[in-house]
Amino acid sequence: MAMQRSTHFDESGQAQMVDVTAKSITARTATATAVVSMNAQAAQSIRQGDSRKGDVLAVARLAAITGTKWTSTLIPLCHAIPIEGVEVGFQWLDEPAAPSTEGTTPTSLLRCTATVKTTYKTGVEMEAMTAASVAALTIYDMLKSVDRSMEIRQTRLEHKDGGKSGLFQR
Amino acid sequence: MAMQRSTHFDESGQAQMVDVTAKSITARTATATAVVSMNAQAAQSIRQGDSRKGDVLAVARLAAITGTKWTSTLIPLCHAIPIEGVEVGFQWLDEPAAPSTEGTTPTSLLRCTATVKTTYKTGVEMEAMTAASVAALTIYDMLKSVDRSMEIRQTRLEHKDGGKSGLFQR
């Protein structure tokens, strides 16, 4: 099998920010999700945000949107990309997307979905992945006093389009 | 069951940065992990970093260390904490820590572990969680051209000590 090299290293194996000078400027979209597992008490605390006892998801949504702006700060070899739109949503999963890894009682699962758009020479997968991660981390932060065992599961790219590598759809 | 409120909201449900003025300054430690699943080609690409074909883990380790410094930027209600030490390690898991969620063929699993220390009024759980997440996101970034289906699984707190809430050990 011919070895495929990550484009983030040059021929001698040194890290570089990939030269995108010659790439085409095209419209690009990426969507990523992160799933947070939590106990019943934490889930109840979030749901009550609707009744204004503290809106965890409003905070997490804002954190995710602003998180997209920090992607190139966090990920060393990322280009800074002009982000043209961000949407963040949340959905309770009736059935676990990922089985509990320790045989414990079932937990509530909340999925964070972030969609990011740009018109640039390189894509926004990392911005979407970072947004979903930051949403999940913020939820953990706000509820860790209620359930310190919360886990972030299955952070992953769901969709991307635009650019030379074309469509990716899970 | 009496409802437990997240401390990040005041009595009327408004977000706040929790007042820690009166808390004691104590030594605190937190450890978090994130597990990345990837296909064989991506795993091979990382392992070859040892032979200087591009050291993915060295980049991810640095990203995780510097990521701890951005925690209070990413997480809206986090205090900025004087971080006094960070260690980041990686370990290949022979057996999957999390079963594949879609019945696909087994994948390689790499665990990122971040330990953060401070001497302050509040703990570094979020710094450790952020470091582990950034390590995993950086690995995804560097290898997404090889395997765009990589997933980050099971980001979670493993250990914390110090402070009023005391020891947490999974």
Next chain:
Amino acid sequence: MAMQRSTHFDESGQAQMVDVTAKSITARTATATAVVSMNAQAAQSIRQGDSRKGDVLAVARLAAITGTKWTSTLIPLCHAIPIEGVEVGFQWLDEPAAPSTEGTTPTSLLRCTATVKTTYKTGVEMEAMTAASVAALTIYDMLKSVDRSMEIRQTRLEHKDGGKSGLFQR
């Protein structure tokens, strides 16, 4: 009258970050306010946030809290201060705190109040002033498509205590 010199300049008039090495670490609090004037339509849009048509004040509150963390980035000679607590509130003023400066019809006035706490060698007036300003700027940003003529009026320190200069109360 003997001329009083700003402490941010040395004897030859050069800017400096004031040396606070020898100052005492004490608990300090500061409160600042900013008043935003707007037309009836913009005011209605904010009030409807309570009924979940878009919660402008939740966004402004978070922006103000995170804004405190950027104070020493924005204000060149400010020290970076360990912020230990932030509260942000909003209040509609029945009677204008500041008369309209152009003889136009009366507008609605919304007051943003930010209180910041630290235990450090220097105070948090600038953090409170910045938080109130950022709250007001965020409100302007979110409603400028409704009323581009909105104004921020009367951003000022209301209260400070702690430190050598002692209590300030308007």
Next chain:
Amino acid sequence: MAMQRSTHFDESGQAQMVDVTAKSITARTATATAVVSMNAQAAQSIRQGDSRKGDVLAVARLAAITGTKWTSTLIPLCHAIPIEGVEVGFQWLDEPAAPSTEGTTPTSLLRCTATVKTTYKTGVEMEAMTAASVAALTIYDMLKSVDRSMEIRQTRLEHKDGGKSGLFQR
């Protein structure tokens, strides 16, 4: 009256970064002002900057210019915009632009004016507003040891042109 919705919320009232993908790239300019009121001693301290006893306005000007670069960090739903030019000026107002709100003796009024330019899909009103605010906050910071009662008054947009919404002139 049909309710006008802020574009920063989607149809269900959730915050978003507005999608500007389809907007035209055009030259855009925005000018904003902030007025600072201060006592005679503080005003004298600034004026003496000309004679090199400490140049408050040079510091405030630089803070305002660099402040434009932090706009999308401070204002959660702002796009990061490629800023192509910034000018900052100061003018003493012989007659108060805003009457004192508390019946106190007349104060000196200094107006900070910031003009920002871009060629992009969305405008630079917030960059101009932020620059004017940061100039005023920096002046407050440098002279608060001389006059802690200084106020920032009447931060507002004076002019914008370019883009779909066209010309705004006060």
Next chain:
Amino acid sequence: MAMQRSTHFDESGQAQMVDVTAKSITARTATATAVVSMNAQAAQSIRQGDSRKGDVLAVARLAAITGTKWTSTLIPLCHAIPIEGVEVGFQWLDEPAAPSTEGTTPTSLLRCTATVKTTYKTGVEMEAMTAASVAALTIYDMLKSVDRSMEIRQTRLEHKDGGKSGLFQR
């Protein structure tokens, strides 16, 4: 001799961010170098990085790449530029590029070279100069416990092309 004015000041001598609105978008490249002098022990410590006793140059390379993203934060009147590619290399100089300034025994000299690319209205000289400086500062940081007398010498632009001012080659 007619006096040439820096473009960073307007006609009255006030600092400004130069208006580049009307400039052409062209491909631009810049290369800068910094030379670090160190004693034999520090040099040995770096060379052993190849044998995985701690890879100083891998850390310095990453710091230089990410340093390019901070240029407009560090340099007050710099425009934020969309960086499209960064390469960083290191070379041991057999013969000193700069003679020791104090008549001490010869030291080892290591040259850091950074090349930055953009397609924009203004050039990336400052990004290349900043990258080379940050590489050198990082090397100093990592080895100052071994040789606190290390010096950074001869940071300078080696090459630039693109834009109205055309080619510069040392």
Next chain:
Amino acid sequence: MAMQRSTHFDESGQAQMVDVTAKSITARTATATAVVSMNAQAAQSIRQGDSRKGDVLAVARLAAITGTKWTSTLIPLCHAIPIEGVEVGFQWLDEPAAPSTEGTTPTSLLRCTATVKTTYKTGVEMEAMTAASVAALTIYDMLKSVDRSMEIRQTRLEHKDGGKSGLFQR
């Protein structure tokens, strides 16, 4: 000769942020300098700053002061340190501190000196080195349109005291 290991790597050669938990909090000072060489025209342009044709050194001084706050962002393994005071000065050198490296005609030499203070567990050498570097880079930026061949020479630590390693004086 027994090999001395940089403290920024652990025993297996992996980068880490050094654990300073157990170190004593003491007053610490560091002073660093950077020397900029330039042609006569550039030097004249700076000197005329005194007569208000554009004050290059005022901009460079502010950039250096704010640069100290970015040190831990730029240098990956640096701790974020509470900076308690910064002074930045400039001095023309009548005689070159560093001989021209290319046999060209003598140039003017300007020395930037930065002194930084803290009371913390680790020192501020890197903050002083970064401040001196940023001052020099800013001077280059502002005058590169006048003399693109300017060089930064001899950035180095001049003095440090406080902490376990004690006094360093060149």
